[in-house]
Amino acid sequence: MSSALRSPHSASHIDLEFKCLVDQEQFTANSENEVNIFTDGSKIEGKVGAALSVWTGAAEARTLKLALLSYCTVYQAELLAICRAARMAADNLAGSVGIYSDSLSALLTLKNPKAHAGLEGNERADHLAKEAALKSKRAFDYDSCPVSFIKRSIRMQSLDEWNQRYRGGETSGVTRVFFPDAIAAYRITSKIRVDGLVTKALTGHGGFSEYLYRFKCKGSPSCVCDPGCSESVLHVLLECPTFAYERLRLENQTGVHLTEGNLCEIIKNKLSRELYLQYCIKVVKAVNIRNKN
Ligand SMILES: [Zn+2]
Incomplete structure (x- = not known):
């Protein structure tokens, strides 16, 4: 009853x-x-x-x-x-x-x-x-x-599954440089104001020659700095001499030398993250403008 x-x-x-x-x-x-x-x-x-x-x-x-x-x-x-x-x-x-x-x-x-x-x-x-x-x-x-426990368990389970797919996935290679772990990414991206330029910087999907060439929107993947060098998002952010001045300024502000290996650490820290994202926006904007011509 x-x-x-x-x-x-x-x-x-x-x-x-x-x-x-x-x-x-x-x-x-x-x-x-x-x-x-x-x-x-x-x-x-x-x-x-x-x-x-x-x-x-x-x-x-x-x-x-x-x-x-x-x-x-x-x-x-x-x-x-x-x-x-x-x-x-x-x-x-x-x-x-x-x-x-x-x-x-x-x-x-x-x-x-x-x-x-x-x-x-x-x-x-x-x-x-x-x-x-x-x-x-x-x-x-x-x-x-x-009910709160069930909700938390379901959220953790789906995050876990997402993480496994993310880590083992073939895609999102550039994003994994910034966020090796989907759960940490979930926590950090909720604190970032994500717009088109930030998305391009974090995914490599956008107006970079390498990307445009892949989709047949450009005749060559090369960067303006060197015909033998592919213009990928990591190239423009980490190596390209055309942004050497902005990069050095960022490195002086954060006290961190920019390498592929420490990008995820830079993203974790609130202060260096803000400065880094400002730098990304400036670089991505400039690359997008020069690739439109
Ligand atoms: Zn370059």
């Missing part, structure tokens, strides 16, 4: 209420229950745990530690602990039960660090939740996957 069918009729729903207790005094005034249950969730060293600390009067009567699969969130852990406490309260026919969670008070603490609850029971539940996360060797008590 689905949970919707098991729910009570809407007319018999009860309104849930909670109180915010910010110090021990407020807790004492609101803890006239036969049983008080403190709940907490914790994520530590990539492991997730939840715990309950059950008190009758001033003494801890029992504890319950729950282990969650590592992809679970602290939010799920907090809710699991509250859910188990509610179940415990429903089973306890003896009398009144108070359930305490510091999930909301953690948010209040961020707003006002002085208002930390610091209740003894909360501290205890926090300690137990960390223990549950770190030391549990039992089967997991909770394994429902958060």
Whole structure:
């Protein structure tokens, strides 16, 4: 039977209420229950745990530690602990039960660090939740996957597959000089303002003689500097003497000597990347203009 069918009729729903207790005094005034249950969730060293600390009067009567699969969130852990406490309260026919969670008070603490609850029971539940996360060797008590984890996994999987195709691919040779790795490329290109000239500089696809010759748009692949030298994007950026002045200026600004081997390092660094892209735009623009004639 689905949970919707098991729910009570809407007319018999009860309104849930909670109180915010910010110090021990407020807790004492609101803890006239036969049983008080403190709940907490914790994520530590990539492991997730939840715990309950059950008190009758001033003494801890029992504890319950729950282990969650590592992809679970602290939010799920907090809710699991509250859910188990509610179940415990429903089973306890003896009398009144108070359930305490510091999930909301953690948010209040961020707003006002002085208002930390610091209740003894909360501290205890926090300690137990960390223990549950770190030391549990039992089967997991909770394994429902958060949607955020699935989204992240799918993104990582498709990036991984893209990377494998990219690294093993025959094409995109020039781009691989700048970005040996598709995942790093994905991170960096999101920070670059990519326009037509930058794309030409990073792919070699555009108005370079070698490229134009390949598509029969030009009679020769040669560069103006030397008839025996092919005008590829890497030639104009790294070797061509017609851009020696701009290249030297860039090398003085970045302190890096431009070679095919260190282009990927230049692209990684924010400052040298900006300067390098300005240089690329200038060179590619000049080459495009001279090849139009
Ligand atoms: Zn040249």
